[in-house]
Amino acid sequence: MTVNTLQPVSLSPYQLESPLYQAALSGYSDYPMRVIAARLGAAYTLCEVMIDRMIIQSKQGKQHSMMYCHQDEFPVGGQLMGSEPEEFGPAARRLVEAGFHVIDINFGCPVKKVMSRCRGGYHLSQPEVALDIISRVRDTVPAEIPVTLKMRRGIDDSSESADNFFEIFDGAFARGLAAITVHGRTVHQKYVGPSNWEFLKQVKQHAGEKTVIGSGDLFSPQSCLDMLRVTGVDGVSIARGAIGNPWIFQQTADLLRGKSISPPDVTEQREVISAHFELAREFYGDKKVCNTMRKFGIFYSELHPQYAEIKKAFIAVKTAADWLKVLDQWYTENAPGRFPPVEKPNPLSLETPAV
Numbered sequence: 517m518t519v520n521t522l523q524p525v526s527l528s529p530y531q532l533e534s535p536l537y538q539a540a541l542s543g544y545s546d547y548p549m550r551v552i553a554a555r556l557g558a559a560y561t562l563c564e565v566m567i568d569r570m571i572i573q574s575k576q577g578k579q580h581s582m583m584y585c586h587q588d589e590f591p592v593g594g595q596l597m598g599s600e601p602e603e604f605g606p607a608a609r610r611l612v613e614a615g616f617h618v619i620d621i622n623f624g625c626p627v628k629k630v631m632s633r634c635r636g637g638y639h640l641s642q643p644e645v646a647l648d649i650i651s652r653v654r655d656t657v658p659a660e661i662p663v664t665l666k667m668r669r670g671i672d673d674s675s676e677s678a679d680n681f682f683e684i685f686d687g688a689f690a691r692g693l694a695a696i697t698v699h700g701r702t703v704h705q706k707y708v709g710p711s712n713w714e715f716l717k718q719v720k721q722h723a724g725e726k727t728v729i730g731s732g733d734l735f736s737p738q739s740c741l742d743m744l745r746v747t748g749v750d751g752v753s754i755a756r757g758a759i760g761n762p763w764i765f766q767q768t769a770d771l772l773r774g775k776s777i778s779p780p781d782v783t784e785q786r787e788v789i790s791a792h793f794e795l796a797r798e799f800y801g802d803k804k805v806c807n808t809m810r811k812f813g814i815f816y817s818e819l820h821p822q823y824a825e826i827k828k829a830f831i832a833v834k835t836a837a838d839w840l841k842v843l844d845q846w847y848t849e850n851a852p853g854r855f856p857p858v859e860k861p862n863p864l865s866l867e868t869p870a871v
Contacts, residue, residue, distance in 0.1 A: 522534050522535075522769055522772040522773055523535060523750075523772075525559070525727060525729075525750050525751045526694075526695075526727055526750075527560065527591070527618065527662050527664070527694050527695055527727065528662060528694045528727075529660060529662070530591055530617070530618075530662065532559040532560050532591075532751070533559045534557065534559040534751075534769055534772075535559070535729075535744065535750060535751030535752060536557060536558055536559050536560075536740070536751065536752060536754065536765045536768055536769065537558065537559065537560045537561070537562070537697075537729060537751055537752065537753040537754065538550065538553040538554075538558040538560070538561040538562065538753075538754060538758050538765070539562060539697075539731065539753040539754060539755035539758070540562035540563060540564055540565050540593075540595040540620065540622070540666070540755075541564055541755055541756070541758075541759065542564045542565055543564060543811070544564065544759055544811070544812075545561065545562060545563055545564045546563070546564065546581065546582070546584075546796075546799070546808075547563075547581075547584050547585075547586060547589070547795070547799055548792055548795035548796040548799055549759075549762075549792070549812070550562075550563070550589060550592060551586075551589070551795055552762045552788060552791065552792050552795070553758060553762045553765060554589070555762075555791075556762040556763055556765050556766045556788070557765030557766040557768070557769050558754075558758075558762075558765045560591055560592075560593065560618075561589070561592050561593070562592070562593040562594075562595050562618075562620060563582060563583075563585070563592065563593070563594055563595060563616070564582055564595070565595040565596070565597045565622050565625065566582055566583065566594065566595065566596060566597070566607075566611075567597055567598055567635075568596050568597065568598035568600075568603040568604050568606075568607035568608075569598060569600075569603055569607075571583070571596075571607040571610045571611065572603060572606050572607050572610065581799070581800070583610075583611070583614045584614075584799075585614050585615040585616050586615075587615065590617060591617035591618055592616060592617060592618070593616060593617065593618035593619065593620045593664065594611035594614065594616035594618070594619055594620065595620040595621075595622050595666070596608060596611070596619065596620070596621055596622060596653070597621075597622040597625060597630070597635050597636050598635055598649075599633055599635050599638075601645060601648045601649045601652055602652070604621070604649050604652050604653050604656075605652040605653060605655070605656035606656070608653045608656050608657050608663075609656055609657070612657055612658065612661055617661065617662075618661065618662045618663070618664060618694075619653060619657050619661060619662075619663050619664070620663075620664045620665065620666055620697075621649065621650060621653060621663070621664070621665045621666070622635075622636055622666050623636065623637060623639045623640055623646060623665060623666060623667040623668075623684070624636060624637055624666045624667050624668045624697075624699050624703075625637055631703070637667075637668055637671065637703035638703075639684075640667060640668065640670055640671050640677070640680055640681065640684065640703060641671050641677075641680065642680075643680050643683040643684050643687070646684045646687075647683075647684060647687045647688070647691070650663075650665065650684075650687070650688050650691050650693065651691050654691050654692050654693065662693075662694035662695070663692070663693050663694065664693055664694055664695045664696065664697065665688050665693055665695075665696045665697070666696075666697045666699070666731075666753075667681070667684065667685070667696065667697070667698060667699070668698070668699045668700075668701055668702055668703050669681060669698060669699070669700055669701065669702055669712060669715050669719075670702050670703070671702060671703045671704060672702050672703070672704045673702060677702070682722070685698075685719070685722075685723075689723070689726050694727065695726075695727035695728070695729060695750075696723075696726075696727070696728055696729070697728075697729040697730075697731055697753050698715075698716055698719055698728060698729070698730060698731065698749075699711065699731040699732045700712040700713055700715055700716050700730070700731070700732040700733070701732055710732075710733060710860070710862050710863055711731070711732025711733040711862060712732075713730075713732075713733075713743060713746050713747050713862060713864045714747075714864070716728075716730045716732075716743070716747040716749055717746065717747040717748060719749075720747055720748045720749050720750075721748070727750045727751075728749050728750055729749060729750060729751045729752065729753050730743050730744075730747055730749035730751070730752050730753065731752070731753040731755065732862075733860070733861070733862035733865065734752055734753075734754045734755065734757045735756070735757040735856075735858050735859045735861070735867075736757065736764070736855065736858050736861075736867050737764055737767035737768040737770075737771050737777055738771065738865065738866055738867045739757075739858075739861060739862060739865045739867050740752045740754065740764070740768040740771075741768060741771045741772065742862070742864065742865040742866055742867065743862075743865075744772075746864045746865075752768075754768075756859075757859075759812065759815045760812055760813075760814070760815020760816040760817075760818060760819070760856075761815065761816075761818070761819065761856055762788065763779070763780050763788075763819075778852075778853075779819055779852070779853035779854050779855045780819065780853045781850055781851065781852055781853050782820065782821070782847055782849065782850050782851045782852075782853060783847075783850040784853070785816065785819055785820065785847060785853060786843055786847035786848075789813075789816050789843065789847070790843060792809070792812065793805070793809055793839060793840075793843075796808055796809050797836060802835075802836045805836055805839075806833050806834060806835060806836060806838070806839060809839065810830060810831065810833060813826075813827075813830030813831075813833070813839075813842070814827055814830055814831065815856075816830070817829075817830055818854075818856040818857065819853045819854055819855070819856055820846065820847075820853065820854070821851050821852065821853065821854055822846065823854070825846070826842070826846050829842045829845070829846060830842060
């Protein structure tokens with residue numbers, strides 16, 4: 517399949533301008549990160565995953581930072597994870613009240629703590645419970661609000677796991693879901709080994725006109741283009757590849773338009789990092805902003821020509837003033853930027869590792 521145009525994607529009733537999504541990222545995809553991603557080309561963003569029970573038990577009127585959704589964000593999805601089916605509906609209702617435009621159900625998280633509490637990817641082992649959860653959310657959420665699902669290709673590589681996957685996949689669409697994001701690794705794989713893009717191709721062929729979003733091994737614009745080309749999925753959900761590199765959305769869009777791409781220079785990096793920092797400082801306050809932004813700075817540093825020194829500088833910041841000093845010291849003089857290192861390119865990608 518040849519992909520060389522920027523195609524819109526249906527997330528009924530919404531029509532997204534491009535196939536480029538920012539995935540839900542625990543500890544990262546907060547309001548400031550989502551805003552920056554959208555400014556640089558993400559057509560749809562997701563907040564970090566939230567536990568249904570915590571949402572239900574939070575005090576009415578108390579807006580937790582994870583539940584914050586600005587009226588200017590559109591569209592943004594709220595992602596739910598939990599173990600008890602009866603808790604998903606009320607939690608989904610709270611997210612709609614908070615202003616989220618899409619409700620996403622997480623059946624993909626492979627983390628040991630999550631699995632041990634029968635959440636996330638655990639539900640792929642029990643289709644009846646999984647479909648009960650999906651029905652409860654879809655029946656609770658207003659008809660005009662899309663409900664979507666995130667899942668992996670199964671618990672493991674067994675035939676039973678594959679059967680469970682398609683039972684949940686087909687049942688979810690039969691219950692009115694607008695789209696399903698599929699990560700090409702199994703739950704047992706976690707993040708080890710390549711994402712199975714051939715499986716994603718099989719899933720999209722099985723789904724036909726239904727909206728399927730691909731996930732896994734998307735660390736560069738070329739890998740995003742290649743996933744669309746190889747698998748035929750309708751869109752790509754960029755996760756770890758977008759942390760500290762929001763330009764990946766803009767660059768992928770340029771590739772889809774047939775344009776050449778280059779990494780942002782130091783001046784461009786400063787503009788975006790400064791904007792990200794100011795959004796975070798306004799949102800979290802001076803006391804919390806450095807702890808929040810330090811982890812982003814470590815990733816942003818990968819694009820700077822003197823990345824090793826920049827990384828150390830960001831790790832050392834303790835105050836908002838320290839952060840601004842790093843920008844003044846290292847980001848004042850312009851220079852060509854660099855692409856971040858490619859993390860284990862998928863075997864089906866044309867990508868070559870950065871040197």
